[in-house]
Every structure is written in structure tokens, then in C-alpha cells.
Amino acid sequence: MVEHTDELHPSEYFLQAGSIPSIWCPGCGIGTVVNTFIQAVEKSKIDFEKICVVSGIGCTGKVAYHVKFNSFQAVYRNPIKRASELKLKNPNLKVVVFLNDVDFMTSGAEGFIGVGKRGVALCVIYVNNFIYRIFIEHKALSRTPFIGTTVENNIESPFNIPHLAKSCGAQYVARWTPLHARRLMYSMADALQKPSFSLIEVISPCLMYYASNGIIGRSLDRVSFFYDNSIIKHGEPTENLDIRPPNKIIVGKFVDNIRE
Amino acid sequence: MKVFLNGLKVIKGEVFIMKDRCKGCGFCVTCCPMDVLEVSKKFNVNGYHFPVVKNPDDCINCGLCEILCPDFAIWSVLKEERQVVEV
Numbered sequence: 001m002v003e004h005t006d007e008l009h010p011s012e013y014f015l016q017a018g019s020i021p022s023i024w025c026p027g028c029g030i031g032t033v034v035n036t037f038i039q040a041v042e043k044s045k046i047d048f049e050k051i052c053v054v055s056g057i058g059c060t061g062k063v064a065y066h067v068k069f070n071s072f073q074a075v076y077r078n079p080i081k082r083a084s085e086l087k088l089k090n091p092n093l094k095v096v097v098f099l100n101d102v103d104f105m106t107s108g109a110e111g112f113i114g115v116g117k118r119g120v121a122l123c124v125i126y127v128n129n130f131i132y133r134i135f136i137e138h139k140a141l142s143r144t145p146f147i148g149t150t151v152e153n154n155i156e157s158p159f160n161i162p163h164l165a166k167s168c169g170a171q172y173v174a175r176w177t178p179l180h181a182r183r184l185m186y187s188m189a190d191a192l193q194k195p196s197f198s199l200i201e202v203i204s205p206c207l208m209y210y211a212s213n214g215i216i217g218r219s220l221d222r223v224s225f226f227y228d229n230s231i232i233k234h235g236e237p238t239e240n241l242d243i244r245p246p247n248k249i250i251v252g253k254f255v256d257n258i259r260e
Numbered sequence: 261m262k263v264f265l266n267g268l269k270v271i272k273g274e275v276f277i278m279k280d281r282c283k284g285c286g287f288c289v290t291c292c293p294m295d296v297l298e299v300s301k302k303f304n305v306n307g308y309h310f311p312v313v314k315n316p317d318d319c320i321n322c323g324l325c326e327i328l329c330p331d332f333a334i335w336s337v338l339k340e341e342r343q344v345v346e347v
Binding site: 007009010011012015020021022024026027028029030031032034035036039178179181182185219220223224 | 276278281282283284285286287290291306308324326327328329330331332333335
């Protein structure tokens with residue numbers, strides 16, 4: 001048995017000293033997303049100083065604290081707007097935005113639509129965990145019909161985010177789950193090279209809220225539930241990407257083109 | 261068969277575990293394609309069951325445990341690489 005505690009992880013250079021182990025629950029997908037992001041940066045050989053990480057509020061907002069890149073945490077519903085200001089002021093930076101439901105699709109939706117339509121070259125990584133529920137009208141936008149925060153199933157169907165991103169003019173749209181880690185890494189390495197707006201949606205469960213309903217077993221089962229119920233279809237038309245529970249979740253790379 | 265195998269590389273890796281960082285999520289144990297790891301019965305500093313290496317000779321350095329670990333607690337390095345010669 002090999003247990004070397006003296007040696008360092010190969011990605012140790014990209015981590016804020018003393019911030020690991022992270023604050024996320026055991027089995028949460030956000031840690032895997034951060035790990036794949038760091039490996040994608042290593043793979044795409046972008047200059048370490050040219051990357052800036054912006055994140056919002058909530059659990060996903062802590063990404064800015066855990067990584068050692070230039071980073072800041074924007075206030076409620078503002079990270080995409082602040083990131084676009086940063087990018088327009090410093091065009092040489094690669095700006096990566098980590099978002100959750102609040103900052104991306106509910107309260108911050110107008111920022112995403114405006115900035116995406118303008119084509120600011122941001123790499124947006126959206127960790128979708130279907131739980132946002134502060135205001136009643138937001139439930140229709142991002143949450144899932146089968147589990148989450150309503151006791152009964154939701155009467156609304158969830159929002160088709162890749163379709164909206166494509167109609168806003170995004171140049172690169174992909175959707176994965178955390179257990180597709182290697183494919184997610186290649187997607188991130190692709191999206192970092194794009195000269196226009198790109199979106200990667202990561203479907204990851206919130207362990208705490210799913211545990212309260214007790215529908216899907218242990219933490220590992222909740223992550224692998226999405227992995228098992230997904231099917232890879234590259235280039236699928238974005239109209240078909242609704243998440244409706246009896247059908248499988250379609251993952252893959254959907255849009256990859258040059259913006260006119 | 262000789263034609264296909266000749267010139268291929270056999271890669272062996274070595275797994276390193278930083279056990280006090282582990283939070284016991286079980287990603288690495290479940291997703292390892294060669295079934296190298298297993299969950300230990302011991303506890304680490306924070307009270308989680310960390311993974312241990314069960315079959316150290318089977319590791320093929322695929323790096324899946326390294327990319328999946330949310331807490332950067334496990335990684336693998338290349339230990340040995342040799343080419344298959346004609347049998």
C-alpha cells in the first residue's frame with residue numbers, strides 16, 4: 001500500500017494554500033468541476049497570469065476562493081456583468097465565470113442574455129443543480145420536475161438553457177455531468193480557446209436538498225443517477241434538449257461554430 | 261494477433277493518496293476501471309474512510325481518479341512503460 005503524505009499533488013500550484021479540503025459536501029460535483037477546470041488550463045497551456053476567475057454567490061461562488069488564479073466574487077446576480085466589464089477593459093485576459101442557478105438563469109438572466117448577445121468573449125461554466133427557489137416565479141425557470149425543493153412535482157417544465165444560449169449567439173455550447181470528467185475537460189479546453197461567448201452546462205446534484213426528500217440514495221448514487229440517465233448525442237439540435245424525467249438527459253457538444 | 265500487439269505500450273502507474281484530505285465521497289473507488297482501490301476501514305483526521313490501494317500492480321495510469329477527486333487527494337504517476345515485442 002502506498003501512502004505518501006509528503007509529496008504534493010500535481011495541481012497543487014493552482015490551489016490556494018490552506019483552502020483544501022474544500023467546503024463542499026462529500027460527493028458534490030463542484031469539486032470535480034474545479035479539478036477538471038484546472039486540468040483543462042494545464043492542458044491548453046494558457047498563461048497562468050492571463051486567467052481571471054469570477055464567481056457569484058452560494059456554493060459555486062466559493063470557486064474563486066479555492067483557486068489561485070486572479071479571482072473575485074461578485075455580488076448577488078451580477079457576476080456576468082462584472083466579468084464582461086473586466087473583459088472589455090482588459091481584452092488580453094481569459095475570463096472564466098463560474099455560476100449557479102441564481103446568477104445565471106433566474107435573477108441574473110438579463111445579464112446573461114445581454115452579454116451573450118453582445119458576444120463578449122467569456123467562458124461561462126454553469127453548475128446546474130436545480131434547486132433555486134427564493135422567489136416563486138423562478139421555480140419555472142431552472143428547477144427539475146422530478147426532485148428538488150418542491151414536495152410535489154413541479155407543474156412547469158425546466159428551462160432549455162442550451163437553446164437560449166444558442167439563440168443568444170453563443171459560439172460553443174456543451175452539457176455534461178461531473179462524472180463525464182474527461183470529456184468535460186476537453187470541452188473546457190476548447191471553450192477557453194474560443195474568441196466569443198461560450199457556455200458549458202454541468203448537471204450536478206445538490207446533495208443536501210435531495211437528501212431531505214430521500215428519493216435517491218447515498219451521495220454517490222445521486223451523482224451517478226445523472227450519469228446513468230444521460231445519453232451522449234453530439235450535434236443534437238438544441239430544440240430537443242429539454243430535461244423531462246422519463247426521457248434521458250442529452251449531453252454532448254451541441255454548438256461549435258464561428259460567430260459571424 | 262502478433263501483428264496487432266507488436267509495438268503497443270504497456271503502461272504501469274503508481275497511485276498516491278493524501279489521506280487526510282479525503283472526504284470519503286467514493287468517486288475514485290467506484291470509477292477506477294481496473295479495480296485498484298478499495299475503501300479502508302480506518303478513519304482519517306476528519307473522520308472519513310479514505311481509499312487504499314488494493315491491487316497496486318493493476319494500475320494503468322489512466323488518471324481518472326486524479327481528475328475526479330473533488331479534494332485533490334489522489335493522483336497517479338507513470339511508473340513503468342515498456343513496449344510489447346513479438347512473442
